[in-house]
Amino acid sequence: MSARNDSAPLLRIEGLGIDFGGLRAVNDVGFSVLPGEIVSVIGPNGAGKTTLFNMISGIYLPGRGRVVLADEDVTGMAPHLLARRGLSRTFQNLQIFQTMTVLDNAVAGHHLHERGNVLADLFCLPGSRRRSRASEASARALLDRVGLGRAAHHEAGSLSYGALKRLEIARALALNPRVLLLDEPAAGCNAVETEEIDRLIAEVAAEGVAILLVEHDMKMVMRISNHIVVLDHGEMIAEGDPGSVSRDPRVIEAYLGTQATEAADAER
Ligand SMILES: Nc1ncnc2c1ncn2[C@@H]1O[C@H](COP(=O)(O)OP(=O)(O)OP(=O)(O)O)[C@@H](O)[C@H]1O
Numbered sequence: 243m244s245a246r247n248d249s250a251p252l253l254r255i256e257g258l259g260i261d262f263g264g265l266r267a268v269n270d271v272g273f274s275v276l277p278g279e280i281v282s283v284i285g286p287n288g289a290g291k292t293t294l295f296n297m298i299s300g301i302y303l304p305g306r307g308r309v310v311l312a313d314e315d316v317t318g319m320a321p322h323l324l325a326r327r328g329l330s331r332t333f334q335n336l337q338i339f340q341t342m343t344v345l346d347n348a349v350a351g352h353h354l355h356e357r358g359n360v361l362a363d364l365f366c367l368p369g370s371r372r373r374s375r376a377s378e379a380s381a382r383a384l385l386d387r388v389g390l391g392r393a394a395h396h397e398a399g400s401l402s403y404g405a406l407k408r409l410e411i412a413r414a415l416a417l418n419p420r421v422l423l424l425d426e427p428a429a430g431c432n433a434v435e436t437e438e439i440d441r442l443i444a445e446v447a448a449e450g451v452a453i454l455l456v457e458h459d460m461k462m463v464m465r466i467s468n469h470i471v472v473l474d475h476g477e478m479i480a481e482g483d484p485g486s487v488s489r490d491p492r493v494i495e496a497y498l499g500t501q502a503t504e505a506a507d508a509e510r
Pocket residue numbers: 262265267285286287288289290291292293294
């Protein structure tokens with residue numbers, strides 16, 4: 243992976259923190275994500291990764307610090323406003339409508355950022371029909387991009403888990419993001435599905451999208467990340483390129499050591 247370039251960050255996190263009662267769930271976290279870069283956040287269970295994502299994507303109001311999106315302070319901004327500014331995310335648990343078709347799921351992603359007139363949509367007025375055709379065409383293009391073009395008319399519930407994960411990414415891409423937050427995109431996937439997701443993430447990054455990733459699959463993280471941020475008990479204990487992070491004694495002690503032990507246990 244290349245060294246970090248000197249372009250301006252699309253996402254900048256500064257001193258971000260939040261407490262839940264007496265618990266410092268996240269404290270003084272700061273890093274940036276450049277265009278085309280894949281930055282991963284890793285750490286043991288309960289380290290604060292999802293909480294950090296929830297603050298960046300407007301689900302939790304940070305108690306401290308700032309979130310800066312392409313030079314605009316967007317701290318605490320609601321998710322739909324962030325989406326309009328180009329920040330989009332997926333969730334750890336799939337947010338797919340299982341009984342709808344794959345295409346309808348992708349179209350639903352478009353509606354999140356279309357400023358349609360609900361009444362016009364309800365009565366199927368001409369403007370809304372035009373909009374629907376446009377969003378269907380874009381949704382089809384997105385499905386092709388994530389390798390699901392042929393499954394457009396299948397019920398989403400019939401897809402393999404890896405395909406569902408790609409559908410979830412397609413929905414987030416429908417917002418045409420400049421910054422994409424992916425929460426465990428490979429969780430529950432087998433090795434082949436993980437590689438497909440890898441490739442898709444790398445392709446999206448190559449288009450200049452800044453990608454922030456939370457993932458437990460260390461092989462994937464080490465393979466695709468340009469930069470890694472390590473959390474432990476809500477604090478940032480290390481950051482750097484995959485090579486330096488994987489050799490960092492604090493990281494090995496807090497996280498990679500346990501991962502290695504778990505992997506060894508699983509093989510016994
Ligand atoms: N809404 C909440 N209310 C109270 N405590 C919370 C809340 N959300 C998270 N926490 C606590 O904050 C800490 C960080 O949790 P978080 O889910 O962010 O960790 P994580 O790194 O994402 O873990 P995992 O890898 O298991 O998903 C944990 O101690 C958790 O119990």
